[in-house]
Amino acid sequence: MRLLLYELKKIRNPRVLLPIAALGLTAWFALLGDFLSSYDSLLTHGIYGAYQTEMSARYGFTLEPEELADFDIPAKKAALVLEMDGIIADSPVFARNAVRGFAAYEAYKNRDFEDYASEEARAHGEALAEMEAVLEQRRDGMSLDEWYASPLMRYRCLLALERRYVGYDYEISEFVKFLDDRPVARASAERIRKARNASLIPYFLCGDFALYAAVTGAVAVFFTLLLVSPLVVADRQRHIHLLQYSSAAGRGVLRLQFIAIGLSALVFSLVCVCALYAPILLGRAGSFWNAPISAYDTGGTEGMQLYNLSFGQYVLLLAGISVLFCVGAACFAFVLARFSAGNITVLFIKAVPLGAAVVALTVLTLKGALTYSKTGAWNLLRGRFDLPELWLCGLLAFAGVALAAWLVHRERRVDVI
Numbered sequence: 001m002r003l004l005l006y007e008l009k010k011i012r013n014p015r016v017l018l019p020i021a022a023l024g025l026t027a028w029f030a031l032l033g034d035f036l037s038s039y040d041s042l043l044t045h046g047i048y049g050a051y052q053t054e055m056s057a058r059y060g061f062t063l064e065p066e067e068l069a070d071f072d073i074p075a076k077k078a079a080l081v082l083e084m085d086g087i088i089a090d091s092p093v094f095a096r097n098a099v100r101g102f103a104a105y106e107a108y109k110n111r112d113f114e115d116y117a118s119e120e121a122r123a124h125g126e127a128l129a130e131m132e133a134v135l136e137q138r139r140d141g142m143s144l145d146e147w148y149a150s151p152l153m154r155y156r157c158l159l160a161l162e163r164r165y166v167g168y169d170y171e172i173s174e175f176v177k178f179l180d181d182r183p184v185a186r187a188s189a190e191r192i193r194k195a196r197n198a199s200l201i202p203y204f205l206c207g208d209f210a211l212y213a214a215v216t217g218a219v220a221v222f223f224t225l226l227l228v229s230p231l232v233v234a235d236r237q238r239h240i241h242l243l244q245y246s247s248a249a250g251r252g253v254l255r256l257q258f259i260a261i262g263l264s265a266l267v268f269s270l271v272c273v274c275a276l277y278a279p280i281l282l283g284r285a286g287s288f289w290n291a292p293i294s295a296y297d298t299g300g301t302e303g304m305q306l307y308n309l310s311f312g313q314y315v316l317l318l319a320g321i322s323v324l325f326c327v328g329a330a331c332f333a334f335v336l337a338r339f340s341a342g343n344i345t346v347l348f349i350k351a352v353p354l355g356a357a358v359v360a361l362t363v364l365t366l367k368g369a370l371t372y373s374k375t376g377a378w379n380l381l382r383g384r385f386d387l388p389e390l391w392l393c394g395l396l397a398f399a400g401v402a403l404a405a406w407l408v409h410r411e412r413r414v415d416v417i
Contacts, residue, residue, distance in 0.1 A: 003256050011227060020226055024272070031219075036279065061290065063198045165197065175189055188372070210368055217322035220273055225333050324396070325393050
């Protein structure tokens with residue numbers, strides 16, 4: 001036990017931990033800190049404006065039919081149409097183009113041309129841009145809040161909201177037609193349709209958090225490799241292993257080093273992931289911890305969540321995937337260190353491709369994790385069978401542990417190298 005504690009102490013080297021902490025702060029300010037400001041902005045400046053946030057504040061995490069009726073989207077749209085009719089009546093831009101109401105503006109906007117490069121089509125586009133600027137009340141120095149407060153932007157946000165919470169049945173039915181080869185995605189879409197697509201969690205939250213988790217997972221893998229890689233090769237560089245191999249007990253030191261590396265990777269990756277997740281979850285995003293994420297949304301980052309989870313469960317699964325990748329990478333680094341001829345330079349030359357491969361897998365797995373996505377080679381697996389992300393990271397961790405365990409078992413019989 002004392003030997004194991006000693007090996008753990010060698011890994012917790014302040015000369016390694018302090019640079020890792022400095023790099024962690026740099027990663028936060030350079031890569032991750034913008035998530036907080038973008039999250040706060042999207043609560044009022046996304047495809048639903050501030051309406052989805054307002055509904056969540058009034059009705060909780062899910063929307064019941066009577067609550068949808070109480071919110072009265074048609075009445076809000078009608079009020080905005082009346083407001084825009086007044087703006088149109090007072091604007092010479094609309095009068096020049098014989099547009100005398102919002103319905104006429106919509107008809108003008110949807111005109112078709114045989115040749116969109118013609119002079120008539122060009123003039124139509126210029127006039128339409130002028131009219132749109134009037135309805136959006138654009139001016140120099142206009143803030144994003146002011147733009148979203150314009151009647152046309154509020155009307156567009158209500159249309160998007162109506163498409164999600166009123167027109168979901170048609171949207172999902174059309175979507176399901178393309179899912180014959182994705183049974184998990186098809187079953188998820190049907191479940192969401194039966195539940196009226198009622199989740200009020202911000203439409204962007206899961207997709208954006210998965211992207212954030214992909215970056216933090218990559219950072220955690222990189223830091224874990226920096227922490228655990230030098231242990232074995234440092235002993236061999238100082239030729240301590242020659243003394244260890246002179247006795248049967250000494251040959252067991254490599255086994256202790258394997259255990260120390262595995263434990264350190266597990267604990268360190270947990271600490272790293274928790275430290276990087278905390279600023280997000282302690283803010284406004286954390287208030288949705290118990291909110292159901294199962295929803296279909298054409299405006300979201302990934303379109304549809306495949307599993308009936310709460311946001312908190314989703315976060316824990318992403319954290320678990322990151323930790324498994326870190327443990328697997330640490331075990332492979334242990335094997336590489338054993339065959340690096342006691343040379344730290346050789347180790348890092350070997351570790352760079354390993355780190356790059358695991359970091360790439362981590363990003364590809366966590367970006368859009370547990371969702372249906374139509375892009376990317378890895379995403380072709382999503383929706384075809386359950387939880388391919390967990391299978392991948394679990395297999396990687398198992399392969400790393402198994403290979404390292406085989407190496408430790410082999411070490412008791414090999415010649416000194």
